[in-house]
Amino acid sequence: MANQNSLPLHERIELRYTLHKVIEFIILFLLLSLLVHRLLSFNNHGFAWLIAFLCELSFTLNWVITISNKWNIVEYKTYPDRLLQRVSKHELPPVDMFVTTADSKLEPPIITINTVLSLLAVDYPTNKLACYVSDDGCSPLTFYSLSEASKFAKLWVPFCKKYNVQVRAPFRYFSNNNATFSSNDSSEFKQEWTLLKDEYEQLSLKIEDAVGNSIPFDVSQDFAVFSNIERNNHPTIIKVLWENKEDVSDGPPHLIYISREKRPKHPHHSKAGAMNVLTRVSGLMTNAPFMLNVDCDMFVNNPNIMLHAMCTLLGSENETKNAFAQFPQIFYDGLKDDPFGNQMVVLWKFVGHGIAGIQGPTYAGTGCVHRRKVIYGLSPTDTKTGERYPNIGSGNVEMLKTFGTSEEFTKSAGDALQGNTERENMSSKSVEAAHRVGECEYEYGTNWGIKVH
Ligand SMILES: O=c1ccn([C@@H]2O[C@H](COP(=O)(O)OP(=O)(O)O[C@H]3O[C@H](CO)[C@@H](O)[C@H](O)[C@H]3O)[C@@H](O)[C@H]2O)c(=O)[nH]1
Ligand SMILES: [Mn+2]
Structure with missing residues (x-):
């Protein structure tokens, strides 16, 4: 053997x-x-x-x-079990997870929190994960929903892991198809399932009430920053909703809310602008070497996604082969036989796998795990940082020109470029610096959006 x-x-x-x-x-x-x-x-x-x-x-x-x-259709088969035999769970690399939302009316918060909960509950040591939600709508409703969801996550994450739940977006898990127990289910499971279902229903009701304007916000506290501001004219807001302080590997991971600065007449570059801010803020707060981004209307339908991604990213002989791992998108509740092609089966199953056979899949905007250092502009053939950034370090002129004037951020970028995969602890200092890199003028005169993105 x-x-x-x-x-x-x-x-x-x-x-x-x-x-x-x-x-x-x-x-x-x-x-x-x-x-x-x-x-x-x-x-x-x-x-x-x-x-x-x-x-x-x-x-x-x-x-x-x-x-x-479509000439050469290929599939990449990944083997998470082999990965876990090679490295122990605490040796797995950290991943920062990004969720983008832009409008609490068009993208209702109940959808966003389901996306977030499905990410918080993935099968991966949770002290290696952090989830950052970017809210371009600067909505107290989204913030409120996330803070309530973070309380529910304390029950949901251990439940999913204990019973190896497959679909970890609660709205999907508790949908009618799953409402019956099988004869093998223990009474303990049935009890916990019923408790979790009740808790999820209460959470949904609270959010529904808040949408209907009876928002139980206490403006003197956490919500004060949202009063008297306009959606397109406000400073950066960053709130740590949940910090995995004990560094435990099975409770919920860090959860951070971000609404970047917006000012009239300053271009915000839509999702791309939000992703740049997410990259910088997470660089200061946790600086994981890998970053997964998911749109708020998608959820994770396989709890092992991180392990599958790591098989692709760590599995080639040298790191230069795969810069990112792109997951396909699957759509649910479409019409039978998909008469209008809404589920994009041809695009994902045939064209997507065909392009994967030519060179590799293209980045599809959601469901992608990127290497942080590649996003920072490291060429795929330059495994050592030497050629591109000869003098890494904060205060170095080239680094400041490339990454902007935050010394804390250039230091974190230097660490990422040098392959330092140690996860850093969040500190109030990093939260403070994170506000700066979320400013709408931060990218002016830098390489953000040109060589770094
Ligand atoms: O100013 C903005 C505008 C959009 N978004 C977010 O960007 C994402 C995508 O935007 P959306 O308008 O929902 O795009 P879709 O047409 O629904 O999605 C297509 O385009 C996306 C952007 O490339 C891809 O991620 C998807 O895979 C693809 O289906 C959503 O999470 C939005 O919340 C922001 O964060 N800020
Ligand atoms: Mn969308």
Whole structure:
């Protein structure tokens, strides 16, 4: 039997799909025949014939590109068990998790908190994780919902881990399909399940009430920062909602709320701007070498995502091979047989895996684990930081020009670039510095958005 340590953490598996290819070629043949037919009978027809020919030509070219993309469909199979045999749980690298939300009306907080809860409960040592929520809507409602969710997380996270729950977004877990017990379920499980369901219902009700304007906010306390401000005109707000102070590995991870500074006439660059702020703030507070980003309307449907991502990111011979690990998106509750293609099966299953076969998947905007140092501009071929940043250190002119004038942040960026994977403890000093890097003028004159993003 092969030594467990020599077995690969991931494998590239080529999928044939022969029948698909044959059908695609028949379609291509028909399209080409149609073009030839148009060309041969051109003289007998007028202008409409020419327009039809151009449309069909464009569609044919499109089809050629599509089938070339899908030519070599591959799947990356990952082996979390092998990873856990190679490294112990406390040796796994830290990951900072980002959730972006922009509008508490269009993206209701109950959805955002489900995304957050599914992330807080992933199967990974929780003292290696921190969850940062960026709220571009600067909404006290989102803040309130998150602070209530962080209380629920103290029950939810241990429950999911104890019973190996598969879908860790509570709204999905408690949906009707799961409402019956099987004969193997222990009475202890049934009791805890009922308690958790009640707690989740109460949480949902509180949030519903708050949406209906009966917000039980105490403006003299945590919510004071939200009074008298406008959504597009306010300073940076950062609140640590929950800190995993005891550094325990099975309670909820850190949870931090961020609303970056917004001022009229200052471009905010939508999600990209929010991601830059999340990168800087997390760099100051926990500086994990890996960062996962998820849109607030997505949730984690596999509790082992971090382990799967690590198999991809740590599994190649050298770190330069995979800069990021992109998860596919799956959509639920669509119409039977997906008549309108809303679930984007072709895009994710065929085109996505086809592009993965050419070089690797493209970044899809959500569900992606990035290496922090690559985001900081380190070239994939430059494993040592030497060439790009010869003199790393805070106060160094090139570092300040690249990363901005926060000395604390350039120091943290230097650590990340040098591959220092030690997670840092949050301190009130780092929270203070984090407010600065969330300012809307912070990126002016720097390489943020140019070489760093
Ligand atoms: O000023 C903004 C605008 C948007 N967002 C967030 O960005 C995310 C994506 O924006 P959205 O408008 O919801 O984009 P969608 O069209 O729903 O999503 C598509 O585009 C996203 C952005 O590239 C990808 O993440 C998704 O995979 C893709 O389905 C959401 O979490 C938003 O809350 C912000 O944080 N600030
Ligand atoms: Mn969206």
